[in-house]
Amino acid sequence: MSIIKNISWRTMSVWARNKDVFFITWKTNFLPPFLEPILYLLAMGFGFGVLVNELPVPYDKFSYAQFLGPGLIAISAMYGTFFECTYGSFVRMHYQKTFDAIVATPISLEEVITGEILWGATKSVINGTIVTVVILAFGLATLPGALLIPFVALLAGLAFGSIAMIFTALVPNIDSFNYPFFLFITPMFLFSGTFFPLTVLPVAVQDVALAFPLTHVATIMRDFCLGTYSYSDLWGCIYLIAIMAVSFYAAIYLMKRRLVN
């Protein structure tokens, strides 16, 4: 467990570094997560959604826009973290040599990685919260369930951030991120019950989709937004925690292997 031993509160100074940069350019950082879901809602929810007459149980009482809204929150949370902990972290690690500068101080490499993942998770919370506000403004979610969304976004962010950091530890160069994005993120984006319920898919494909972390994030968020939550959401949380723990450990291990020599 030497990996955990080297992590202390000091990791927050790494988080704070990224937060400071984010707020220096906050105008450009806040606009995309705000505008993107509006575009998706207009096009998919209110445009394409008109063609959808009936959703399967348990969403049969809701409109397609109501179904889609929480999926957009989950997608925005995932992408926020994933971009941050792949391209963002890689640039800091490889091009800016920021990690090198930080490990020359009392901060350990484990704390650098943890701080990066925590910041990635923070991006998930920021994006998730912004989109939730948009969804609420369109009257597509209910309170108080929607107030819990930032916490789900945090958990999702920690899991996605750890997974992203594994890719960052493994890719030989920045262009190689095309592979995890094309082979992992894009299928997950499309087939995690984000745009349509998984029950319309063949059973074998449903099983694969259940392995995607985003499936559980989208389901939990939808259940909180629409008030359809049940015990199965608890299992979703436990699954996400497990994914997070394993990925976090792997990310630290692989990053140390890459950077300590």
Added chain:
Amino acid sequence: MKDVIVAERLTKKFEELIAVDGISFAIHEGECFGFLGPNGAGKTTTIRMIQCVSPVTSGKLSVLDLDVSRDQRRIKASLGVAPQEDNLDPDFTVFRNLVVHARYFGIERSVAENRAHELLEFMQLTEKADVLIPKISGGMKRRLIMARALINEPRLLILDEPTTGLDPQARHLIWDKVRELKKKSVTVIITTHYMDEAQQLCDRLVIMEKGKILVEGRPQELIENQVGRFVVEIINPEPGMEEVLRGIGLSPEKASDRIFVYTNDRRSVRERLLNELPNANVVARDATLEDVFLRLTGRGLKE
């Protein structure tokens, strides 16, 4: 005098390559100690082991009486490191770079800001305080990297090739600052390719090659012991001159367009040489550390 760094049979292996090969040295408190050597000699690897970012393969290395494999946080807290490459934070201004770096040391914000102002003054960067890193010159970046290395008031300052690529004014500024720091009894470790820099700054130094220490000592001692105080050079020699010099009992060294004769007795060597070779273009000068370096590591390219 107290030793702040002690290395015993220190070794670093990368898969195939032995980068540092069982070297031993001790660095005294308050001195300026130099690591010299051609590229790939193991200088930076040694430095990286001292700053606890590269694990030791075998041997012992203690910094400030602490073991580099165990007390990394405590060692790093007392160290200031100015690396070779620019790893300043391009997302921040000059001033903010210092304050953010101070936060990694757990230094309180108000203290950090005061120190940042002082250090910018010290490195003559005050008027650039609010400029973003990509907008400042290479020389300013080097100065800022040095200022950043001082933000935690280190007992030990590591400068890895601090003046590479700088103009003479900027080099002299850095040298002046190193001397000022030495007066405040900060121990300074320098790696450099510039022999004049080492001669100017270092109290003691080692010359490394292929992971080993070739010689260790004070610059002047090394010059006297390794080559002698003077060098007599024949510029653009004619073929056969080298043999003539050997014939009269001198030991010349040939480079592409020069012959060097190292000696402690400049006048007699010069006279003997001119007696035998009246047409030779002869120059006599003081020997420098560069002569020691080239004699020990050879004149061929290292890469």
